[in-house]
Amino acid sequence: MALYELSGISRTYHMGEIAVTALQAVDLVIDIGELIAVMGPSGSGKSTLCHLLGLLDAPTSGQILMDGQDLSTLEEGRRASLRNQKIGFVFQDFSLVPVLSALENVQLPLMFHAGGVHHSGRRAAEALAAVGLAEHAHHRPNQLSGGQQQRVAIARALVTEAEVVIADEPTANLDSESAAGIMELIVKLNAERKTTFLLSTHDARLLAHIPRKIVLRDGRIVEDRREAAS
Amino acid sequence: MMLWIKMAMRNLLRNRRRSTFTILAIGFGFAGVTLFGGFVHYLTASLRELEIYGRANGHMTLLKEGWDHAGATEEDTTFSGEELAVIKRLLDEHPAVIAVNPMMLVSGILSDGLVSSVCYGTASVPSTLSYIRGYARGVLGEFRYYEGESLEDDVPFGIGVSRGLMNALGVELGDSVVLAGNTASGHFNAVDCVVRQIFETTGDQSERFIALHLEQARLLRDADGAHRVGVLLRDEAYLPEFMEWLRPQLAEAGIEAGMRTWVEMSNFYRRVSEMFNVINGFNLAIVLIIAVMTVINTVSMSVMERTREIGTLRALGLGTPGVRGLFALESAMIGILGAALGLLLQLAGWVTVRVLEPTWVPPQINVEMPLLVYLVPRDMLISTLGVIILAVASALLASRKASEMEVVDALRHN
Known part of the structure; x- marks a missing residue:
């Protein structure tokens, strides 16, 4: 069943008088529960595609459907609400709030939920436990290693029971061991929870674990292949 | 949260x-x-x-309707003895009124026989003045207004002079002075007084100010009645309601009086x-x-x-x-x-x-x-x-x- 359906998606940025086309006429279907790597060189449109799928940006033309709902014309308030309820984000630099503990960082998206969420502390603790950081719940980000911080970010992405987690270069700032650990965790969560994961990456260490790979070049999809993950 | x-x-x-x-x-x-x-x-x-207690003007002052009109005559500015009696009777009826202070304004020449000076002043009943001042609170509650003795009801010739006037005349406590001025009908008159107190002028008072007994002022002016009547209420909050009540009462009694709140009376306070x-x-x-x-x-x-x-x-x-x-x-x-x-x-x-x-x-x-x-x-x-x-x-x-x-x-x- 399709989570996303993209048809004829283009995104053009204007830098003064210069127009830069980041994505051109992209058609794409992403099913629920998929684990996808979006690859390509710098400037190929990976981040733009992630931003559009994550409702952080809107296309210049074309249509994006999520669960059958057209996202292209939503106003920002509604987009924020959908981001909060359906989409989780993992950033390259972890992007944790430095003044909050690991538990509080994970709790944060629940606080943005309209009307608040009951038992947000318990749910955040469960999400932290799921990424193996129950013992570090009260540590601040600067007291955690890079790998641990990224685990917190993953827990934060999953705590709202998001349908999709969009991870932008999630292992770029990690050593090999931590990167492998993060990837294992992502594969495990994808398998157990059927959460869709979309990873923007050119880290070859990860690709072996990912069954679907989309390759972008100059804003177009040049390759979309499915293969059995190792 | x-x-x-x-x-x-x-x-x-x-x-x-x-x-x-x-x-x-x-x-x-x-x-x-x-x-x-x-x-x-x-x-x-x-x-x-x-303004309210120190000068014993009360929360409100009653004045003759035309007191501030240009060319106002004695009759336009002074409540007669009969009018004053009616006013006092009316005011005594109201439960919010705790003191009524009829006052007469005086201007004239004060002399110790050698030196003379113009002077201005207010005359009231000494006991009423003391009674109203007794309601002052804060710093003014403990303030001693004068040096010497208080003016007394049974010593009508007792007079208070400002320090400026004292210096101008060179008088001291206990000295005899003569206060000369016009009667209500415009004739020249003079009364003997004894300096019982020296006081500091306050606010916008002239440095040549005197305080005297109402009876002595009446004697000088050869008139009864008063130029104005200060009314002290239990609380200032009663003032609007009280004025609403008093206005028709005065009209019914045929008294042409204007009412001024203490704020309206005190330019100095406002400034x-x-x-x-x-x-x-x-x-x-x-x-x-x-x-x-x-x-x-x-x-x-x-x-x-x-x-x-x-x-x-x-x-x-x-x-x-x-x-x-x-x-x-x-x-x-x-x-x-x-x-x-x-x-x-x-x-x-x-x-x-x-x-x-x-x-x-x-x-x-x-x-x-x-x-x-x-x-x-x-x-x-x-x-x-x-x-x-x-x-x-x-x-x-x-x-x-x-x-x-x-x-x-x-x-x-x-």
């Missing part, structure tokens, strides 16, 4: 030095304004007491109050501008440093109002802490003034008086709320642009 508050508090601590200086700026500004406001309150309250209110307003404006600029600067720097964090929060689903709310909460905390510090500094200032007991010569009384600062809970509350509201408004202004930034732009911010 607790997480929001924790986050806001920790963000303030993130830049301790900047937050501390902002809080200090607000605190000192707050204390400066409220202390000066407290001083203005002390001053205006003292002036009020002086001084307005002057200090302008100064106070000016101080307030300066302090508010500094406080608002400081908060805007603090929040703007914080917004700039945390633009990427704002992008993350927006990506996680925090809406534009939520971002503004976050900064508003931080700013409200700055406002609360600043106001709390301001209140502490204000209390410290108040205690210091109480302990050091400084004195000064106020504009209304030409003698050294204690300098006081009043604590006015209503003003303290308004100032506290004002500071918090302004801090929040400043934060909303400073965070507006960042909150409306595209999420991707905020995430790319370095």
